[in-house]
Amino acid sequence: MNFLSILILAIVLVALAFAGLGITILLKKGGKFPNTHVSGNKYLRQKGIYCAQTQDKLEQKKAREEFNFKNLKVGKAE
Template identity: 50%
Template sequence: MEIVIATIILTGVAVLLLGIKIFFVKGGRFPNTHIHNNESMRQRGITCARDQEFYK
């Protein structure tokens, strides 16, 4: 039972640390990692499969 409680606490701390910017910064959001919003991918000509299907 001690291992389960320790795991829950460690998981909670990890989630809190990963979400510091989102939880504590006004207007904080998760970063948008979608391909069509990434300028480096667009410069290389890499596009999203969803966009390829949409434009056909």
């Protein structure tokens, strides 16, 4: 019986924790989770700091623009 009471107590505590974390989201009209991603931070965006994936995409785009593969000639060097 001791194990069962501890299990029920743990479940109740976890349920209270979830309710406490979500109380503003549940009660506020149009409530939503905050955007904690790097791109959601206005200060970092103003400084030009992005997440690693976005920075990688920007660098790949810049590299494609630097190299003009349309004028690339394949053949023997003269």
